[in-house]
Amino acid sequence: MDNNADTNIYDVLIIGAGINGCCSAYALHNAGVKVALIDQTGIAAGGSGAAGAFISPKISKSGELKEIMEVAHTYALDFYTTNFAQYTLTKPLLHIANDPKENEKVKLFKSKTTLEQLSVDETIQTLLSDEALKSEAIFFANGAVVDAQGVCKALVSEIDFFCLKADSPIWQEGTWRVGKLFAKHLVLAIGAYPKIIPSEYVGLRGIWGHRIDIETSTIVPCILHHHVSISPTMQTGVVAIGATHDVHYSPFSGEHYDVKQGHQALLEKASKTLKLNNIKILKDYMGLRSGSNDYLPMLGALVDANSTLNLYPLIRHGQHIHPKDYHFYPNCTMINGSGGYGFVLAPYLAKCLKEHIVDHKPLDEILSPSRFFPRWAKRQS
Ligand SMILES: Cc1cc2nc3c(=O)[nH]c(=O)nc-3n(C[C@H](O)[C@H](O)[C@H](O)COP(=O)(O)OP(=O)(O)OC[C@H]3O[C@@H](n4cnc5c(N)ncnc54)[C@H](O)[C@@H]3O)c2cc1C
Known part of the structure; x- marks a missing residue:
């Protein structure tokens, strides 16, 4: 653990040290990004520590879910065995x-x-x-x-880890702050725990x-x-x-x-x-x-619901606004909603997250948590 005040400026703060947070930290660290990993309890202390952690294919009908599960499953088998x-x-x-x-x-x-x-x-x-x-x-x-706990710990063996509860991360002057830690990017990998950034529309x-x-x-x-x-x-x-x-x-x-x-x-x-x-x-x-309401995992930016509704009040009455015009929390990405397939999905989602933060590759719209926003907004009328 590194609690030195001089080293508290990072490129990315990741909150949640389950398999999603640990794989994200691993992928970013390997790409040369300075990462701090934060968890209120410890590494693999949540759902990930309990998992059977089978890397199994999902028996599902054709469609978006099947496609992503197939890609992720092949990727995960290779990732863990290699x-x-x-x-x-x-x-x-x-x-x-x-x-x-x-x-x-x-x-x-x-x-x-x-x-x-x-x-x-x-x-x-x-x-x-x-x-x-x-x-x-x-x-x-x-x-x-x-071995769920073993692999999570091994993934982050070279990462700065901080055991603390993140209450309300603050965005100020182009930087996210969690306690005494600062970074340009924030990754939320908090599983089914209470939300720490307002995002009621995210169906988990x-x-x-x-x-x-x-x-x-x-x-x-x-x-x-x-x-x-x-x-x-x-x-x-x-x-x-x-x-x-x-x-x-x-x-x-x-x-x-x-x-x-x-x-x-x-x-x-x-x-x-x-x-x-x-x-x-x-x-x-x-x-x-x-798990998410539509069984697809979530990887993407979080809509700032208040500011989007202030800007487009008619969304409440069904007005269609293109998701690119929503207001998002800056440099904040959620990785979550993997249901019973977190260990299958995490290596692939973390690779996509790394490509997004480091190589500026857009994330797959299908996985964006903003897909739940319009329906939720209509219920606010
Ligand atoms: C019994 C069981 C069996 C399973 N079997 C499998 C399986 O065979 N194969 C498979 O692929 N998946 C399986 N899963 C599912 C898999 O475990 C989950 O999909 C995965 O653990 C999700 O990981 P996560 O990182 O999103 O969340 P979590 O592992 O829940 O991690 C979230 C972390 O965030 C931390 N946190 C939350 N809020 C804060 C805060 N405010 N400040 C600081 N830290 C915070 C928590 O302490 C926690 O450690 C199983 C799950 C269970 C429960």
């Missing part, structure tokens, strides 16, 4: 449909994908439950799971997730995605099971989350895929993942 091999376990990945509707989706994906597929061998077949065997499945030759949902590491005498030879994910880890004999998602629980509500019930739900769901013998629960991981 740069962070010691935190990356590569294994074939068996995705099993978990209901009749998913059967159709898997069937279609299987017929269209260019990703290498394998046939399920006897060792795996004998492990699987009847339900799993009867369901449609796709067996990818190349899957991976990363925090969903609580729980995963466990267990000891078991059953050998799990590949990564399995079914009702939950079941996967070998970097530690021999340790299997990760995750994640259950609870859309109703929020750590900010002061409610209690029942960890024992969480265990039960995870083990029950895992048992629908295969029988795990001699189980001992070793460790719990819990956290919030933040």
Whole structure:
């Protein structure tokens, strides 16, 4: 950690040290940018520290989401295996449909994908439950799971890190200020945590997730995605099971989350895929993942809603204004909304962010958080 007052002027301040903040810091630092990374708790202390961190393809229908997920998935597999091999376990990945509707989706994906597929061998077949065997499945030759906390820490090992809560970053005289830290650019990578710059129009949902590491005498030879994910880890004999998602629980509500019930739900769901013998629960991981309302991630500038509405009050009544004419907070980029695919998306989004800040390449409009602004503005009338 570097808290020296003489070195508090940076090119970029990144708030949030989850996988999005850590990949952004890594990409910018490697391009010669002076970066400070800020987190209120520590590195990978939020949703990222809880993640199963599978680098899995998303089984989805064609469209923008499928396209970006495919590019990001290929990029991520290469990124982690090349740069962070010691935190990356590569294994074939068996995705099993978990209901009749998913059967159709898997069937279609299987017929269209260019990703290498394998046939399920006897060792795996004998492990699987009847339900799993009867369901449609796709067996990818190349899957991976990363050590979520290990990889986040390794990504930022050369970055100045500051453990502090950023309340309201201030823009003054062409510079962003967070506490005693200053920079021309601000990157917000705060996941599902309370917003620190007014941007109510950004539709983000925090969903609580729980995963466990267990000891078991059953050998799990590949990564399995079914009702939950079941996967070998970097530690021999340790299997990760995750994640259950609870859309109703929020750590900010002061409610209690029942960890024992969480265990039960995870083990029950895992048992629908295969029988795990001699189980001992070793460790719990819990956290919030933040998803956008349209499932696409967000990477882009934030609209200053007040000043845009003052300038174009008729937006409230449906007047169309081209997004380039909105007022944006200067030099402020949000990276967020990756849902259950943060580890898949982050390396690619961080590369795009670096190209934007360093090489002045425009960001993809499709990912801009401003896409939520007109609809929100209409509700303000
Ligand atoms: C149980 C579970 C399993 C998952 N499994 C997978 C998986 O298999 N594969 C996959 O790709 N994804 C998975 N995900 C999703 C993935 O974890 C998320 O998409 C990803 O963590 C999002 O990262 P992030 O950096 O945007 O947010 P976070 O990891 O939540 O990081 C945000 C950080 O911002 C900090 N912060 C917030 N506000 C402030 C402030 N005011 N000042 C300072 N710091 C602040 C927080 O402390 C936090 O560390 C899973 C998620 C969960 C919960």
